[in-house]
Amino acid sequence: MTKIIARTGHRTKKLGGYNEEIFIRLVALSKASLLKMQATEVISGMALGFDQALAIAAIELQIPLIAAVPFKGQDELWSEQDKECYESILFQTKAIVYVDKTREYSTEHSGYNPQKMHKRNQYIVDHCDEVLALYDSSDGGTGNCIKYAESLGKPVLNVWKSWVKYRGF
Template sequence: MIADPRTSVAFSGHRTYCGDAADALHRTVGELYVRGFRTFLSGMAVGFDLAAAEAVLELRERMPDVRLIAAVPFQGQEARFSQSDRERFSRVLSAADVVEVLSPVYHRGCYAVRNDFLVDHARVLVAWYDGSPGGTHYTVRRAMRRGLEILDLHPAASALPAFAPTLFG
């Protein structure tokens, strides 16, 4: 069961994330808990997504009312990961309160479906976004269009660009 989006947080970030903002990530998750957020959604990708999920699980050790939802874009996503990342994925997945597998197989667009799911079920997006194109860019833009609060932990992200609607949204 997906929780109330009004008390939910989603994460989106680059796969190149290597723990650069670990302190800020843990602090942000704790601050969001204090603000009343209890459900956290991870897209389960290598990099920022898994790091964020692990930060949520650490918070849950102290605050048992915290819930982690693993939004897996397709069954077998982890087969494309390195061995160490497959092990991290497995640990996080087994500790998640809810696992939502959004497609039984990979298909073109399955990551966008996952990103839409994250944004559509949250009020806040915590990002590791450097402005480059890709899935995180897509997710941040969608979150902006939907009026989510966006907390970007990337040091190069001094300010998110203002949303300017285009013909395609």
């Protein structure tokens, strides 16, 4: 039975910063969650933070990964190290979908635009069975993504309490 898991979650500044220790913990949390959810495929939006940790977890668990990239050049403003990690993940995916180029999710905007992130989130929810969330209940894109998933009746597993408990905030 196929079980496609998508993710929504905060970027690094809400997770305690961006360093190797935090990223390793995010990957470990993602692995445990994917195993608990019995994932057979994963969709990642490829943003820094939880998105990429989930992608690495899927790769390490040998679960097929689809990269739902909001637009080509998503990584333009990132550090060289972050760009290398991004490229490495993309190289190991089952498929790469540039969401802004798909008929149903296309936008008229070029380059970065918040609407493209919203469309990417819609895409991942529309194409999954369940959503894995790392969400602290604050306003923003993660909350909007969860509301969208719930409006479609998609189960959402929010692992924020586990993150806080084992991260030591």
